[in-house]
Amino acid sequence: MKYDLRNITIEELKNLTSDLGMEPYRARQIAQWVFRNNAGSIDDMTSLSKETRKKLHEVAGISSFTPEKVVTSADGSKKYLFKTADGCGVESVLLPEKNHWTLCISSQIGCTLGCRFCYTGTIGFIRNLSAAEIVNQVSAVLKAEGLQEKLPNLVLMGMGEPLLNYEQVVKSLKILLSPWGFNFSHRKVTVSTAGIIPQIQQLARDLPVNLAISLNAPSDEIRNFLMPVNKKYPLKNFLYEARSFPIPSRKRITFEYVLIKDVNDSGEHAEALARLLQKIPCKINLIPFNEYPGAPFKRPDEEHVTAFQSILHQHHFTAPIRISKGSDIVAACGQLGGSINVGNKQTP
Numbered sequence: 001m002k003y004d005l006r007n008i009t010i011e012e013l014k015n016l017t018s019d020l021g022m023e024p025y026r027a028r029q030i031a032q033w034v035f036r037n038n039a040g041s042i043d044d045m046t047s048l049s050k051e052t053r054k055k056l057h058e059v060a061g062i063s064s065f066t067p068e069k070v071v072t073s074a075d076g077s078k079k080y081l082f083k084t085a086d087g088c089g090v091e092s093v094l095l096p097e098k099n100h101w102t103l104c105i106s107s108q109i110g111c112t113l114g115c116r117f118c119y120t121g122t123i124g125f126i127r128n129l130s131a132a133e134i135v136n137q138v139s140a141v142l143k144a145e146g147l148q149e150k151l152p153n154l155v156l157m158g159m160g161e162p163l164l165n166y167e168q169v170v171k172s173l174k175i176l177l178s179p180w181g182f183n184f185s186h187r188k189v190t191v192s193t194a195g196i197i198p199q200i201q202q203l204a205r206d207l208p209v210n211l212a213i214s215l216n217a218p219s220d221e222i223r224n225f226l227m228p229v230n231k232k233y234p235l236k237n238f239l240y241e242a243r244s245f246p247i248p249s250r251k252r253i254t255f256e257y258v259l260i261k262d263v264n265d266s267g268e269h270a271e272a273l274a275r276l277l278q279k280i281p282c283k284i285n286l287i288p289f290n291e292y293p294g295a296p297f298k299r300p301d302e303e304h305v306t307a308f309q310s311i312l313h314q315h316h317f318t319a320p321i322r323i324s325k326g327s328d329i330v331a332a333c334g335q336l337g338g339s340i341n342v343g344n345k346q347t348p
């Protein structure tokens, strides 16, 4: 197909409908069918005349994802595996919260950054996802779970570094956030990054979404070891950006801190972290490491985790402990990619 209507913004759709000689209001009408009404084909667009649909058919189609596999965890989390047109696997995870769902989606197949604690990092980088492939994860899960009317929170925290696929991620977010698209509230959408400075600045200018930074260390020495990207964008530099990131009212930056036994989980590490983040309006999510088969690290015991949290509380930080859901189905933070076929290659 020449145009994939799931990969198109309203501006592009206006140009397309104008080129096809359609009335200007048709662009919004078509967008509503494609995104809100989750139309599977142009023939589903019953408010368009047969002739208009025929014109559209000649140049466009609608891509979609159908779940290849859905695995449900004992805690209610669901991991979805989708297959792209070129045979790659993409994973998304739906997580139950108290009163709502959170949907964690992927932005790349694999990842270039190779963080040592992350399973996705071990499978290498295959390719970026297109905006349509990002959007299609959302529409497939909404459809499967009947969540179109009660939209979940959305986090780009699955496979990949979203800010290294900037153009397609921003395009997909425009589709997801716009009233002509899925109409997600920007309060419900979070982009998580390992700290890619130029794109953090750009994101602040482009979209009013929440920002989460995967921090995981109170010093460059430890962060260089855990996250090689820190050598390019050291702590001091991206924390400067975090301090100046325009935070809309009632929002805070979230720092993710994966607690790893004997690496970054001591009382001294907690004190150093508190000093590092002072004066940044933030929340620190403490995530005890999720072990996976062959993992090079161990999860700290509960007392260590609670002691670490208490020190942050003494320094007046909000620091909830996030016990990752879905670890029994290898769907927890840092575990995605374990059941995908990458092209013809099965990951371990």
Ligand code: SF4
Binding pocket: 111, 112, 113, 114, 115, 118, 119, 120, 121, 122, 158, 159, 160, 161, 194, 214, 334
């Ligand atoms: S933690 Fe995120 S950025 Fe690091 S390797 Fe995993 S997917 Fe990539």
